[in-house]
Amino acid sequence: MMNHWMILFLFLLSFQSKGQQKPIVPEVSIEYRVNDTLEIQVNLIQDQKTSAYYYHTFLATDICNDKVCLPIQVELFWNLMGEYDHFSILQGQVFTKFDHQYFDQTDYDLLQEILLDTLSPIRDYAVEEFLDKKEQKYSVELDAITRPTLKVFSNVTVPGALYTVYALWHIVNGNIKQLIRNQLDVVYKQHQFADFFATSNNASYQEYYLEKLTGDQVVAAEPILVRLLFSNDDYIPHYAWRKLGAAYYADPERYNNLLKDLEKLKPHLQLVVLRSLSRPNLRTKEILMDKAQSKTLLQNQKELIYKLLNYEK
Known part of the structure; x- marks a missing residue:
């Protein structure tokens, strides 16, 4: 179903923030047309507290077409892959729900969870389809009648804040992702983001770093590649292991420190490592003898250790 939500932005006003207390990278700016009535500027910034890089915009909008919630002012952040990351409420500002009730922390947490869900039903339905046309809800603030959200959709929005949630979801999950991704190759090189990506806990950043790492860079990047073997992601450690290459697997002076840990x-990478190594030296065998006594290793892992001890490769 098509999204017909122009009505949400009938009274929309958007402007750029000033003095956001973050160093701006001015040469990286994206004009993001959300729909026919909303266009915002998204800039690359660096957060002073964390040193992390984000794409950022400041949005001020009268977001509820029925006026049962107050206008919002919010900062929106995407990562360098174009994925929505988080929002931030300016000091002194607050989101409101039906009849101008303030959001509490639970509401903000739920909003963040919904905005992160790229498969939310919000993606496929027009906002009017979420409303219960058989029920009515009286607004004390407006002395008027409005429509509540259908109960079947109650878990995909913050109660009393359907219009706010719906509009923000489409803003943060719209074609901004592709616009940012189109900039990535150039930005990555120009701003030398290799170390930032490699040391990030974001698996998408780690994968991109490995993808861009050329063969002649592998030796210099070896400490980083070894660190990525311990990534929490299931795929990244295998990718990093392949990048290390045969020269690493055949040099005990390089792989012995890894064996200590x-x-x-x-577990599945432990097997891959043990199957790949060759030419163990005396120090290798000392480490492996110690590991063979470990109660944490599986029997098939210990069998590979005994083969290495006897150098059956």
Whole structure:
């Protein structure tokens, strides 16, 4: 079903923030047309507290077409892959629900959870389809009647804040993702984001770093690649292991330190490591003998250790 939500922005006003207490990267700016009535500017910034980079915009909008909630002022943030990351409410500002009731922390947490859900039903339905046309709800503030949200959709919105949630979801999950992603290759190179991506906990950043790492960069990047073997992601450690290459697997002076922390690797990667290594030296065998006594290793892992001890490769 098509999204017909122009009505949400009938009274929309949007402007850029000033003095956001963050160093702006002015040469990276994206004009983001949300729909026919809303266009915002999204800028690349660096957060002073965390040193993390985000795409950021400031949005001020009268978001409820029935006026049962107050206008909002909010900062929106996307990561460098174009994925929505978080929002921030300016000091002294507050979101409101039906009849101008203030959001509490539970409401803000729920809003963040909904905005992060790229598969939310909000994606496929017009806002009017969420309303219960058989029921009416009286607004004390407006002395008027409005429509409540259908109970079947009650779990996809903040209670009493359907218009706010619906509009923000489409803003943060719209074609801004592709617009940001189109900038990534250039921004990554120009601003030398390799270290930032490699040391991030974001698996998408780690994968992009590995994708861009060329063969002649592998030796210099070896400490980073070894660190990525311990990534929480299921795929990244395998990708990093392949990048290290045969020269690493055949050099005990390079892989012995990794063997010391063998138990800290994911079990399936432990097997991959043990199957790949060759030419163990005396120090390798000392480490492996110690590991063979571990109660945390599986039997098939110990069998591979005994083969390495006897150098059956």
